[in-house]
Amino acid sequence: MQLLSNFLKHKKIDSELIELIDTLMLACKEIALQLREGELSGVLGISDNTNVQGETQKKLDIIANEVLKKVLLDNPLVRGVASEEEDHAVFGNPEGRFLVTFDPLDGSSNIDINVSVGTIFSILEVPPGEHEDSDSLFLQPGTQQLAAGYVLYGPHAVLALTTGDGVNMFTLAHTGDFLLTHEDVTVPSTTREFAINMSNQRYWEPAMRDYIGDLIAGSDGPREQNYNMRWIASMVAEVHRILTRGGLFSYPWDSRNPGQPGKLRLMYEGNPMSMLIEQAGGASTTCYDRIMEIQPEHIHQRVAVALGSREEVQTLMRYHQDS
Ligand SMILES: O=P(O)(O)OC[C@H]1O[C@](O)(COP(=O)(O)O)[C@@H](O)[C@@H]1O
Numbered sequence: 001m002q003l004l005s006n007f008l009k010h011k012k013i014d015s016e017l018i019e020l021i022d023t024l025m026l027a028c029k030e031i032a033l034q035l036r037e038g039e040l041s042g043v044l045g046i047s048d049n050t051n052v053q054g055e056t057q058k059k060l061d062i063i064a065n066e067v068l069k070k071v072l073l074d075n076p077l078v079r080g081v082a083s084e085e086e087d088h089a090v091f092g093n094p095e096g097r098f099l100v101t102f103d104p105l106d107g108s109s110n111i112d113i114n115v116s117v118g119t120i121f122s123i124l125e126v127p128p129g130e131h132e133d134s135d136s137l138f139l140q141p142g143t144q145q146l147a148a149g150y151v152l153y154g155p156h157a158v159l160a161l162t163t164g165d166g167v168n169m170f171t172l173a174h175t176g177d178f179l180l181t182h183e184d185v186t187v188p189s190t191t192r193e194f195a196i197n198m199s200n201q202r203y204w205e206p207a208m209r210d211y212i213g214d215l216i217a218g219s220d221g222p223r224e225q226n227y228n229m230r231w232i233a234s235m236v237a238e239v240h241r242i243l244t245r246g247g248l249f250s251y252p253w254d255s256r257n258p259g260q261p262g263k264l265r266l267m268y269e270g271n272p273m274s275m276l277i278e279q280a281g282g283a284s285t286t287c288y289d290r291i292m293e294i295q296p297e298h299i300h301q302r303v304a305v306a307l308g309s310r311e312e313v314q315t316l317m318r319y320h321q322d323s
């Protein structure tokens with residue numbers, strides 16, 4: 001089985017990008033180790049802090065964030081990083097070529113119950129020209145991403161990676177190497193499985209209520225077939241399932257926070273997951289528009305998300321367009 005860096009060299013990926021991905025994986029391996037020890041290393045539970053989005057930070061949110069920040073900023077290729085857990089972007093080498101955004105630990109409500117969590121990342125290039133260090137360097141649409149991926153810390157740790165030429169998966173071996181385990185992953189275009197937090201149903205737009213209502217009606221409704229439902233409350237695990245066997249995942253706008261486009265974050269969750277899903281032949285939208293074409297206005301911007309098997313996402317969009 002091929003090593004991650006050999007595979008990327010073989011694919012003729014830019015050597016600096018390979019070096020950056022290797023650096024990211026160093027951090028993810030460290031996070032995987034901390035997670036493995038659980039209660040034994042005293043890393044479970046909540047901290048006394050809240051992040052910029054007003055969410056209580058788990059101890060492991062902070063640890064994962066610190067590991068990624070340190071390892072990445074030690075690499076001179078990195079100009080700066082933006083994290084879900086930091087108020088503003090943090091900068092390293094002024095001559096660095098790359099910008100990295102990350103959700104250090106996605107699905108952190110699952111840590112204490114020993115259910116899968118993950119690190120989601122996106123790699124951008126510093127735009128041409130002279131720029132001061134500021135959040136605005138990161139405000140590029142998802143179409144500008146050079147690479148994106150996640151490491152899912154499940155029963156085994158697995159990296160899903162795209163550098164803009166398909167999606168490949170690598171499993172973390174006991175030797176500490178990521179080895180190629182799935183090449184050219186594709187999302188089936190149709191599905192009978194959906195993932196959404198049904199407890200928010202009464203807050204959704206009528207179009208979303210109608211769409212999900214028709215899935216639930218199954219063979220007795222207009223879709224004339226039965227659908228199954230999953231909700232892990234860990235986007236990284238839901239996307240991994242979709243990359244593995246298809247499906248539809250949505251965290252839509254809801255009226256609990258009417259002024260907020262959605263719960264998930266554009267730069268740390270929406271864009272990287274959209275790039276992976278699109279590169280695997282799926283679709284990723286806000287229910288109305290392609291996520292990767294959104295021009296971000298601030299780094300912590302939120303977004304409504306509906307992604308997965310292409311034909312099912314198109315059906316969901318038709319419900320919204322017709323409403
Ligand atoms: O608890 P809810 O409202 O169902 O939200 C679950 C969603 O929130 C998230 O946990 C948000 O990510 P974080 O854990 O990084 O804040 C997603 O992974 C998941 O899809």
Ligand SMILES: [Mg+2]
Nearest residue numbers: 103105106107
């Ligand atoms: Mg998250």
Ligand SMILES: [Mg+2]
Nearest residue numbers: 103104105106
């Ligand atoms: Mg998180």
